[in-house]
Amino acid sequence: MTIAWRLLGFCGLWLIFTGWNPGSWMIGVPSVLLATWAYGQLVGDSRAPSAARTLGFVLFFLRESVRAGVDVASRILRPRMRISPGFQTYRMRLADPSARVLFIDSISLLPGTLSADLVHREEIRVHALDATLDLAPELADLERRVGRLFGEELTKEKHGHV
Amino acid sequence: MTAGLLLLFDLVLVTTLVGLAIAALISPDLRRAVMLFIAFGLWLALVWARLRAPDVALAEAAIGAGLGGALMLAAARRAARRASANGGIDAEGGEA
């Protein structure tokens, strides 16, 4: 079942690249098969998120990236820049590999935070433009949303600030 | 209106392109020269796009800046390593 979805996805991708051109499938079919095989080799089995949840996450993500851009712009544009950079550590609880990658990448697009390093498979070192604030609640919220996207329910209490 | 804008666009593009080429040529540090070369390749691709030649721009971006840049980066790294092994005096890239 997952194989069929991946095949369909790569076919769609090829369609986007080349437009509606039947001749292009001479190269397209082998490429799609190769890409599906390579994807299966690289990425283990991971639950596919549902469409409704993906839409919800995309909306949240767009809102957050606008907030992040405005935040960084307002900090840079002050004559005396309002920054006190530093590092904080956050303990990640997600288990699904795709969810972990998505979480680490999304941190970098969230306001004021940048994922810098992953230690011992669960501790993320986060660089913040304003390290005087406690980042843990916001990161825990993002983590819960990413977890829900991949069908992994995280409890609300004891978000892991180290 | 558009013609004037395009003239301005061309002026900025050409001035910076020549500046980048000179900076890449006279740079004493090899890796800096490679970085400038990658930037030069991207810039040249923009010039080809401006001249309405998307196929040439495609080739320039993929081969000139991408593949060429990555290979030259590896070559500069190897040169620096050899220079530091030789005492770091002779080769120009050897800042050791």
Added chain:
Amino acid sequence: MEILLETVSLLLVGAGAFFFAVGTLGLVRLPDLFCRLHALTKADNLGLGLVIAGLLPWAADPFLALKLVLIWLLVMLSGATGSYLIAKRALRGDGEDLLE
């Protein structure tokens, strides 16, 4: 209707150009490598997203529109992953030719 679309498009592209300019300013102005990464990832992704959003209504066919969205997704993915890689190597100091 046409006028409305043009105005929205103009505003979006203008805002995108503004965020690109801010990203460049941040890259030149901010004091250290990690802060510059912040400016690079966030301001540029938002700028590109706004420019693409402004261009979308003028796309001739749906495939082109989808291609634009795909470009934005790719830039976000490579931007976030690239900044993670640079920050990690810089933090651990074991990048082969990052810092010297």
Added chain:
Amino acid sequence: MSEIFTAAAVVLVLTMAAGLVRVVVGPTPADRMMGVQLIGTTGIAVLLLLGFAFEMPALADVALVFALLAAVSVTALTRRRVGQDRS
């Protein structure tokens, strides 16, 4: 509409030229690479704007290559140091 797109492209090329300062002064190769990435991202926007101003959709393909290229050059730069040289 194409005047607006061209004007935006001019503004973006000017910011790209300003970003070149970071490529030239460094101080570390990582900073230079960030300057190159900035040029890549802004260049994508310029290419798309030009493509719409000139009505040449093929320029979107060039923009796609730019996007892939940024990933390649960053990965080439962030190789981990292997044991043999200077500890």
